[in-house]
Amino acid sequence: MIGIIGCGYWGNNIIRECYNLNILKIICDKDINILNKFKELYNVDITNNFDDLLNLNIDAIIISLPTELHYEYAKKTIESKKHVFIEKPMTSNLKEAKELVKLAKEYNVKIMVGHILNYHPCIIKIKELINNNIIGNIRNITCNRLNLGRFRKYENVLWSFAPHDISIILSICNKLPDKLYCHGKDILRKGIHDITNTFLEYDKENIYININVNWLNPFKEQKMIITGEKGMIVFDDTLEINKILLYKNELTEIKKTDGVIIEYENLNPLKTEIEHFINCYKNNKEPLTNGEEGLKVLQVLELLTESLYGNGKIINLNNNFHQSSIIESNNIGYNTKIWHFCHITPSAIIGNNCNIGQNCYIAGKIGNNCKIQNNVSVYKGVECGDYVFLGPSCVFTNDKYPDAKISKNGNYLKTIIEDEVTIGANATILPGIRIGKNAFIGAGAVVTKDVLPYSTVIGNPAINL
Secondary structure, eight states: OEEEEOOSHHHHHHHHHHHHTTOEEEEEOSOHHHHHHHHHHHOOEEESOHHHHHHSSOSEEEEOSOGGGHHHHHHHHHHTTOEEEEESSSOSSHHHHHHHHHHHHHHTOOEEEEOGGGGOHHHHHHHHHHHTTSSOSEEEEEEEEEEEOOOOSSOOHHHHHTHHHHHHHHHHHTSOOSEEEEEEEOOSBTTBOSEEEEEEEETTTTEEEEEEEESEEEEEEEEEEEEETTEEEEEETTSSSOOEEEEEOOTTSOOOOOOEEOOOOOOOHHHHHHHHHHHHHHTTOOOTTBHHHHHHHHHHHHHHHHHHTTTSOOEEOOOEEOTTSEEOOSOBOTTOEEOTTOEEOTTOEEOSSOEEOTTOEEOSEEOSSOEEOSSOEEOTTEEEOTTOEEOTTOEEOOOSSOOTTSOOTTOOOOEEEOTTOEEOTTOEEOTTOEEOTTOEEOTTOEEOSOBOTTOEEETTTTEEO
């Protein structure tokens, strides 16, 4: 069963769908009059005290509140060991969202973000067309999301309207853009932009993207146009029927053609989204729009905001990868440098502002602002937090009983290096170990057991200094 907090404009829709799915236990809102209306309509438990939801024997909580409240209520939900569905955007800043993702892992609960377009039958069909190469390589995506909208006191139109389109674009392109910039205008309230024009560019793939959002428009428009080398897909979500048109037209010869109506399943995206959430936490599956996906959308939003308030300055996310290195991962943050003769495998996850020295092998996870010196291998199963320093030729292992005759089938021990750890040159870290925050591992040390936070260890075997 599920509890819901927030009975406003969108919360009303969520409550209806959860009731129809027979999973709604209780709803929470500060307005008792609204609660009484829902109680009469759905015969559901009501409360204006969020702690009542936390103390109930329910599986999950859906948060449909103003963005500035998402972090506070999601954190309480996770700490009560309940799964959480958070309406978009995930939080009002990247730092809070990262903390929620980390907490969810610690408490073993699922986070799902309400990027509903990912569950829209038209978007699902469009992705199928793209994956089947119906329009060839993508060259341009233009999104218009206009309305005479609900004005916000804290959240501008970029954060209110654009997350859905950003989520879909990152999903289609399967990576962050190489550069981005954003222009806009604050007309009604100083500092809260009512109109923004966003540009994302993928240099290697030669893709140019334009997202226009505006809540001062007298009519509603929700349209996405995807142009490929062999045709165009037009998705108009304001139409009742025939929302997708396909135009087959080679870019080498521009001419007007008649659009072909593309059939799609007539499914309710919100119902599909909620059903997906339930299925994921019941069957221990990762949601399509999980916390990590929410982080990527927030990262783009924060960078676009920096550009917006910087008079449209271009922000370059291009990483500095030396041409001698093999880069196979799509999960590398911006402003990360990778030097000569490195191999970054498909399983590698590397954060922002990292510096990877020459002759390194990365298959595990590296946080933000990490520095990895020459000749270091971070194998699958090794996870480093933020601001970690790995000295030259330090060694990680992930197999406690190595044997060339016996296949481990990818089942390796997990080694956790927490934030701000420093590991000296030629140190060896045995598998299955946790090194606590801000610990210091001396050069040449052999670490055979967990290291407490803020401690210093040296020697073979390593002992506290």
